[in-house]
Amino acid sequence: MRAAALRQKANDGKRRKIDTVATLEAALDPAVAAKRAQLRYVHDSMPGITRHAARNGFDYRVPDGSLVRDIATLKRIRALAIPPAWTDVWICRDPNGHLQATGRDQRGRKQYRYHPRWREVRDEAKYGKLLIFARVLPLIRARVEEDLKRPGLPRERVLAAVVRLMELTLFRVGNAEYARNNKSFGLTTLRDRHARVDGSHIHLSFRGKSGNRYESNINDRRLARIVKGCRDLPGYELFQYLDDERNQHAVGSEEVNAYLREITGEEITAKDFRTWAGTHLAAAALRGFRQLDTESKRKKAIVRAVEKVARHLGNTPAVCRRCYIHPAILDGYVDGTLLEAMAAKTEAYLKENIAHMSAEEAAVTAFLRLHLAGEIEERRQQ
Known part of the structure; x- marks a missing residue:
């Protein structure tokens, strides 16, 4: 009965196989994503519809200054739910534009509204792209391990320390603009005052995104020596390195991303660590619940797993589920394919002993590879 229901659900879902090459291209190229979504790639420098304050709300005008009166266009604009506080609002004239609207929020930050089909493809x-990350993750870990052995505080050693801390804490990499304007910090924007080192123990404490407090305790003698060495350098930035002439340079997120590209030859960024962590931690949490026998129990297990991952990442459960957990993990738990695949692949891992990757990570990678190739979907429909 349950198998038949799952097959019917899969058929009704009209899921499609994902072409691996095209999907990964789209991860890196917005224009390719627009083409795959059968949309027109546009930019807000193109002539568009502008919004103007009026007695009963807002008027909308095309480039020649005339009012927009077309009912379908006005309905589309209302559906975009552009906040009243936005200024410099631009709205795409084409309902099939991949970018539907832009504007500035109250803090002057540029905001975007995209076409739903473009968001789906992206x-x-x-x-x-997560599979690319999983493939090169052992390379990153191996290189980080080697660079941590370097003497002194050269660029490679300090960047390796930041990447290792990123994995251990799951903290965001940081953004100089946010640190300057919002006084919210990430790893690369930490100040000396945010770190305390006592022997092999590191304590990090700072105000992060959305004003939340982030804290972590790490016990690692080698990392502690590096953090202490950085902290002892003149200046208020915590993570700095010394070049061949002993000049100091603060580490920024761009430098971390460049380091990751050097190692992998791929467009890997610091954010990929959090997406990978969210995905494999969710799989691990769900594996701990095993396969429950009713749909309501499975749904409750998913809620608990997402909440657990959200605590690790410092996000709300809603953001965590939407942005950091591959949907195939949750779908696979509901229909049983996730735990089945993980059990098989973990056993294979124990035989192969894949370097620089845990058994669960290897199993999740194998499951996602099958999903991307469409094989999981075929199994659901058998």
Whole structure:
């Protein structure tokens, strides 16, 4: 009965196989994503519809200054739910434009409204890119391990320390603009005052995104020596390195991303660590619940797993589920394919002993590879 229901659900879902190459291209190229979504790639420098304050709300005008009166266009604009506080609002004239609207929020930050089909393709692409990350993760870990052995505080050693801390804490990499304007910090923007080192123990404490407090305790003698060495350098930035002439340079997120590209030859960024962590931690949490026998129990297990991952990442459960957990993990738990695949692949891992990757990570990678190739979907429909 349950198998038949799952087959029917899969058929009704009209899921499609994902072409691996095209999906990964779309992860890196917005224009490719627009083409795959059968949309027109546009930019807000193109002539568009502008918004103007009026007595009963807002008027909308095309480039020649005339009012927009077309009912379908006005309905589309209302559906975009552009906040009243936005200024410099631009709205795409084409309902099939991949970018539907832009504007500035109250803090002057540029905001975007995209076409739902473009977001769908980009989400697929983002999670397709996750497989690239999983493939090169052992390379990153091996290189980080080697660079941590370097003497002194050269660029490679300090960047390796930041990447290792990123994995251990799951903290965001940091953004100089946010640190300057919002006084919210990430790893690369930490100040000396945010770190305390006592022997092999590191304590990090700072105000992060959305004003939340982030704290972590790490016990690692080698990392502690590096953090202490950085902290002892003049200046208020915590993570700095010394070049061949002993000049100091603060580490920024761009430098971390460049280091990751050097190692992998791929467009890997610091954010990929959090997406990978969210995905494999969710799989691990669900594996701990095993396969429950009713749909309501499975749904409750998913809620608990997402909440657990959200605590690790410092996000709300809603953001965590939407942005950091591959949807195939949750779908696979509901229909049993996730735990089945993980059990088989973990056993294979124990035989192969894949370097620089845990058994669960290897199993999740194998499951996602099958999903991307469409094989999981075929199994659901058998």
